[in-house]
Amino acid sequence: MNRSLFDLARKVTPEKVSREFRDFSGAHAYTAARRLMDETFADFPDVDHSFVREFQTAGFSARVFELALFAALREQGKELDRTSPAPDFLTTGDTPVAIEATTTNPPQGETTGDEDVAAAVRRLIPDDMEEAQAEFTMQIGKALRRKIEHRDAQGHAYWEKPHVDGVPFVIAVQSFHNPSALIHTVSSLATYLYGIRDIATRDSHGSLVLNSQVVTEHRHKDKTIPSGLFAHPEAEYLAAVIFTNSATVSKFARMGTERGYGPDDVAIARVGLAYDPDPNASLAVPFGYVVGDYGPEEHETFSEGFHVLHNPWTRTPVAPSALDGFTEHRLQLDGRLLTTFRQPDYFVSRTPIYQGKGALNAAHHHAQEYLARATGHR
Numbered sequence: 001m002n003r004s005l006f007d008l009a010r011k012v013t014p015e016k017v018s019r020e021f022r023d024f025s026g027a028h029a030y031t032a033a034r035r036l037m038d039e040t041f042a043d044f045p046d047v048d049h050s051f052v053r054e055f056q057t058a059g060f061s062a063r064v065f066e067l068a069l070f071a072a073l074r075e076q077g078k079e080l081d082r083t084s085p086a087p088d089f090l091t092t093g094d095t096p097v098a099i100e101a102t103t104t105n106p107p108q109g110e111t112t113g114d115e116d117v118a119a120a121v122r123r124l125i126p127d128d129m130e131e132a133q134a135e136f137t138m139q140i141g142k143a144l145r146r147k148i149e150h151r152d153a154q155g156h157a158y159w160e161k162p163h164v165d166g167v168p169f170v171i172a173v174q175s176f177h178n179p180s181a182l183i184h185t186v187s188s189l190a191t192y193l194y195g196i197r198d199i200a201t202r203d204s205h206g207s208l209v210l211n212s213q214v215v216t217e218h219r220h221k222d223k224t225i226p227s228g229l230f231a232h233p234e235a236e237y238l239a240a241v242i243f244t245n246s247a248t249v250s251k252f253a254r255m256g257t258e259r260g261y262g263p264d265d266v267a268i269a270r271v272g273l274a275y276d277p278d279p280n281a282s283l284a285v286p287f288g289y290v291v292g293d294y295g296p297e298e299h300e301t302f303s304e305g306f307h308v309l310h311n312p313w314t315r316t317p318v319a320p321s322a323l324d325g326f327t328e329h330r331l332q333l334d335g336r337l338l339t340t341f342r343q344p345d346y347f348v349s350r351t352p353i354y355q356g357k358g359a360l361n362a363a364h365h366h367a368q369e370y371l372a373r374a375t376g377h378r
Contacts, residue, residue: 003042003052005034005052005055005056006025006034007052008056009052010053011053017057018057028263028266029266029353031256031263032253032256032261033249033253034256036256036259037249040067045080047082062103062105064249064252065172065174065247068244068251069088069101069172069247069306070089071302072301072306072325073089073099074302075302075325078091078093079091079093086100086158086161088100088101089101095319095321096168098159098164098167098168098169099170099172099242100158100169101172102172103175103176104136104139104173105177106177106178126180132178132180133188134220135220136175136184137225138220139175139181140173140189148235148237157237166316168317168318169237170238170239170240170323171238171241171242172243173189174243174247182248183245183348185245186243186307189243189309190329190337191215191227192227193229194337195215195216195229195230196212196214197215199213212334212335230311230313231313235311236314238311239310239314239316240309240310240314240323243307244306245305246346247306253351253353255300257291257292265355265357266353268363269354269366270288270289270350271287271350271366271370272288272349272350273285273348274286274344274345275346284347286374287371288366288368288371288374289367290360291351293364303325303343305343306326307327307329308327312330325342326342326343327340327341327342327343328340352366
């Protein structure tokens with residue numbers, strides 16, 4: 001019998017269902033997303049039989065992230081050993097990797113307060129970007145350290161478990177601590193992990209010059225944490241960090257729509273900022289399109305939007321080919337980061353969804369209007 005993420009789990013009564021799950025599971029606009037989620041979950045080994053319950057209650061966003069990560073690994077042809085509940089994923093073969101997924105979350109007992117959290121489509125720009133940036137770094141640091149410091153009932157860290165011994169340990173993380181959390185990009189995380197940030201200048205010929213600036217600490221309100229987590233002794237067994245800001249139901253909605261899973265009266269636009277491959281560019285490029293308005297060869301993948309930041313000081317590094325389906329970042333001897341792109345790289349995006357008569361025209365209009373505003377042409 002096929003399992004569904006949308007059939008209430010045992011002991012999950014209607015009053016225990018989260019608002020995010022309730023709104024998402026009942027929305028006509030997310031028909032395509034639900035079908036693709038169920039299709040993906042059909043092959044997902046739920047080792048401790050808690051996934052559906054957590055998806056339907058307090059862990060909605062975290063479980064969507066985990067499901068998207070599973071799908072990304074699977075589309076890359078990774079064989080997964082899910083016989084143990086922790087870490088979350090263990091790839092097998094010649095280049096195994098152990099991956100534990102985590103998220104930043106709102107304070108205990110609070111929700112993000114975003115009316116559209118269930119769809120993860122609103123990327124709110126905070127009033128104070130510098131303050132939001134500091135909070136993001138603090139929350140990411142807390143989430144990563146929580147996993148590094150975790151010990152099981154036998155006193156084992158993740159990398160000390162018998163089935164993980166000698167395998168590179170990786171933490172995958174996405175941020176959901178407030179409605180603006182998904183606006184932050186991998187560059188913010190890189191600054192925290194490596195303890196450096198790039199400062200862009202122009203030489204006398206107008207060419208882009210990047211110089212590395214050392215960062216020693218990060219402050220948020222009355223709290224301070226040291227920068228450069230990868231170089232600290234506590235992270236010596238942390239081989240890499242996987243990061244994304246796009247493993248949400250919006251990804252499932254877009255990809256499900258591309259596959260023809262959505263109703264005829266629903267149309268989706270996607271707008272935002274993308275990486276500019278011009279080596280002399282210092283700004284991202286605006287983009288906007290209507291989902292499905294292109295050929296199958298341009299369809300979105302689950303791996304798109306995932307980044308791997310490698311720890312150069314780890315005891316057990318990730319093999320060069322182990323996670324090469326994702327965008328990879330490696331620190332060079334000159335203090336610069338080398339980034340290898342294998343997927344389109346969209347820094348941030350919004351996914352407005354339209355339904356009813358004229359939905360397709362409305363989606364096209366939204367994408368065109370966004371591009372006109374972003375490029376200064378109306």
